Amino acid sequence: MVVVFIVPLLRRNVHHYILYLLLFSALMLGRAFLDNPLNRYFLALAAFLALFWGFGLARKLVVSRLRALALRTQTDLDDLLVDLLEMVRTPECVLVVLWAATRYLRLPGRLDGLLHALLLVVLTYRAVTMLRVAADYLVRKLLISKGRFSQAEQGMARTISYLISGLLWVTGALFVLSNLGFNVTSMLAGLGIGGVAVALAAQAVLGDLFSALAIYLDQPFVVGDFIVVGDMMGTVEHIGIKTTRVRALSGEMLIVANSRLTSAQIQNFRQLQERRIVIGFSVPYRTPAEQVKNIPQLVRAAVAAAPKARFDRAHLKSFEEAGFAFEAVYFVTDPDYGIYMDTNQAIHLALLDAFRREGISFALPSRVVFQQSGDGA
Numbered sequence: 133m134v135v136v137f138i139v140p141l142l143r144r145n146v147h148h149y150i151l152y153l154l155l156f157s158a159l160m161l162g163r164a165f166l167d168n169p170l171n172r173y174f175l176a177l178a179a180f181l182a183l184f185w186g187f188g189l190a191r192k193l194v195v196s197r198l199r200a201l202a203l204r205t206q207t208d209l210d211d212l213l214v215d216l217l218e219m220v221r222t223p224e225c226v227l228v229v230l231w232a233a234t235r236y237l238r239l240p241g242r243l244d245g246l247l248h249a250l251l252l253v254v255l256t257y258r259a260v261t262m263l264r265v266a267a268d269y270l271v272r273k274l275l276i277s278k279g280r281f282s283q284a285e286q287g288m289a290r291t292i293s294y295l296i297s298g299l300l301w302v303t304g305a306l307f308v309l310s311n312l313g314f315n316v317t318s319m320l321a322g323l324g325i326g327g328v329a330v331a332l333a334a335q336a337v338l339g340d341l342f343s344a345l346a347i348y349l350d351q352p353f354v355v356g357d358f359i360v361v362g363d364m365m366g367t368v369e370h371i372g373i374k375t376t377r378v379r380a381l382s383g384e385m386l387i388v389a390n391s392r393l394t395s396a397q398i399q400n401f402r403q404l405q406e407r408r409i410v411i412g413f414s415v416p417y418r419t420p421a422e423q424v425k426n427i428p429q430l431v432r433a434a435v436a437a438a439p440k441a442r443f444d445r446a447h448l449k450s451f452e453e454a455g456f457a458f459e460a461v462y463f464v465t466d467p468d469y470g471i472y473m474d475t476n477q478a479i480h481l482a483l484l485d486a487f488r489r490e491g492i493s494f495a496l497p498s499r500v501v502f503q504q505s506g507d508g509a
Contacts, residue, residue, distance in 0.1 A: 172236050180233035187225050191217065212269050216262050227254055252311055260304040267296045291373055292345065340374040343390035347371060352393075353400050358469070360399035364388070404467040406442075409476060411462075413483075414495035416455040423492050424448065424456055430490070434482035435462045438475045455495035 195217050202210040231251045239247070271289045348371070353359050357368050359378065364386055366378040376393055378386040415424065428446035435443040446460040462479070464472045487494070 176233045176236040179236060180229055183229040183232055184225065187229065188222075191220065191225075208269075212266065215265060219262055219265070220258065224254055224258055227251055249312055252308055256304045256308050260300045263300050264293075264297050267300070268293050271296075292348070295345075340390045343394040344371065344373050346394050347376070347390060352398050353402065357400055357402040359401070361388070361393060361396050401467060401469075405465075406467070407464040407472050408444075409462055409464060409472075410459065411480075412449070412457065412459050414452060414455040414457045415492055416495045419456065419492060423490060426490070427458055427492070428460075430486045431458075431460045431483065434479050434486060435460075437482055438478050440464055440466045440471060441475050441479060454497050 195214060198210055198214045198217070202208075202214055227250065231247055234244075234247065271292055274289075347353070353368055355368050355371060359365065359368060364378065364380070366380040366386055368376060369379050369385075370377040372390075375387050375389055378388060380386050415427065427448075431446040432443050435441050442463040442465055444461040444463060446458065448456055449459040450457045464475050466472070466475075
């Protein structure tokens with residue numbers, strides 16, 4: 133009789149096993165083992181098989197559909213979802229299903245607590261690892277969107293990923309401890325004195341580290357930019373976790389703390405398209421009026437003769453002690469500093485030649501004093 137019953141059972145699918153278990157649970161109604169009716173064990177086993185079969189089937193269907201969708205789309209977000217779902221392992225599913233199935237049973241307190249703790253640790257671990265993968269994806273997308281693939285940028289991206297990973301693991305550990313009944317607040321308070329000491333010791337390092345993150349995310353400058361910070365100027369060659377290396381115009385390497393760069397005013401010439409130049413000069417009061425009126429035209433001609441300069445204006449600005457004060461404005465249409473200096477020099481030399489041809493001299497910073505004699509002469 134038993135053989136006749138078991139042989140067809142072995143040839144059935146999972147849902148047939150569940151039906152047989154439900155039948156057994158009905159037959160064993162009223163019998164008990166370890167404070168649980170026997171039919172409860174069969175119900176728990178049936179629930180375990182049903183949930184495990186259902187989870188496995190649903191996971192397989194969802195992953196296959198998403199993988200087929202990922203092959204037809206250009207975005208890689210669906211690839212990320214497939215990777216996250218494939219991270220869920222069979223032992224984890226077994227543990228979740230086992231915990232759900234045992235809700236039909238009255239387990240001993242220690243066994244139930246151990247199962248709950250194990251489930252909490254495993255699920256927290258899997259959640260943290262999945263969040264790490266998602267964070268790496270977001271950092272990588274940030275790099276791609278900004279078109280930044282240099283070795284320094286990839287190193288900074290890895291640093292950000294490590295920081296996010298550390299934060300996730302600490303948060304996960306605190307979550308597990310809190311749910312296991314530990315007083316996390318008291319633990320953190322007990323570590324307060326040691327934490328203050330460590331924070332004071334690492335204050336400078338952490339300040340530079342977070343400044344590096346601020347530089348990376350806000351991008352006040354990138355590698356290759358020419359910057360001016362206070363009395364320091366040069367080309368950025370490397371942005372590190374603690375310091376930034378700048379190649380000065382004189383050739384030496386300047387090592388600057390990141391915290392200084394984020395707290396100082398930075399002149400960045402990366403987006404410079406043209407330079408606005410203001411020059412000022414004076415001519416003596418003895419200069420004839422016709423020559424004074426002609427000076428703006430001389431300045432315009434000097435600027436027009438320079439190949440990469442655009443004239444803006446030239447005016448008699450004021451009357452000063454040394455003479456008539458003029459102000460002229462022009463633009464250098466090339467951002468290169470060397471070209472700017474060559475153009476500026478050419479314009480000044482052209483003005484000098486033009487003034488000498490016209491017999492105009494530049495005023496010296498002097499003061500003329502007229503003294504009247506006692507007899508009125």
